[in-house]
Amino acid sequence: MKVSEFHSQGVVHIPATCSLQEAAVQMRDQHVGALVVSEGGGSGRILGVLTDRDIVLQSVCTGSSPITVRVGEVMSPHILSIDVNADIAEAMQAMASHGVRRLAVVSNGTGIVGILSLDDVITALGREWILLTNILRNEQNREASGSIQTPLHA
Template sequence: MSVGEVCNREVIIIDKDGSIREAAGLMRKYHVGDVVIVEEKNKKRFPVGILTDRDIVLELIALDVDINAVTVGDVMSFELITAREEDDVMETIKRMRHKGVRRIPVVNDQGSLEGILAVDDLIDLLAKQLTDLAGLVMGGTAAGRRKMPVTLSTQRHASC
């Protein structure tokens, strides 16, 4: 399965000059834990950083930094890890674990932003797959349940 098949296409973005208050407001409004910082070139958005709610709390509030004195561009993650739409989901999960990131912007072949892949989305996907698998173990398919007793009862009668 590819990253492009499962990523969220609704990405909350902000530019480098945005304020921390604006970024936090976007996170609250859209119920997300991050904003992707983008630069626009030729009407395409290219991700250059990411800012999370955790970054705001640990790097600004906990250190008593005046949030009016810094911009999103000052505190965003500069070592941005991205995934391409055609990347394999399992390989991307391994990269995310190795780098210690919970969210990863998804880009197309030209490097412009297409979506975001978050651990929460992956957990939802895996939970659905496990539910389907459990359904197979617990009850099989309706067609399988109908066929099996008929076949077994026919074989028993034939041998009597």
């Protein structure tokens, strides 16, 4: 399984000067858990990443006002990335070793083309488990109906 099959397409950008409240509204409206922080909030230079967890830990838990705290104050300046052609297992290893739930997906040095979230990985693995379950179920149904095929030759 490749990252390219499961990552979200595109990213949502936000300027570092926006408030955490504005960032939270963007996350809600765009149905994402992370925003790429960039100069001007568009295709400008990428400055970092802001996650929903950052908002909770850096504002809500500390009692700071999400209206006055700026994205640039709490964002992570380090964006971990994975190549679009990497294997899901490689992505899981990167997430585990860095303690993150999301990776920026990059393609041939052209910049970020999407985000791979832990939810995306679970979806990918879930599909594999469904296939395995179907194989077992079909085998059990054939056995129960007496239509077992001859075994494969070694």
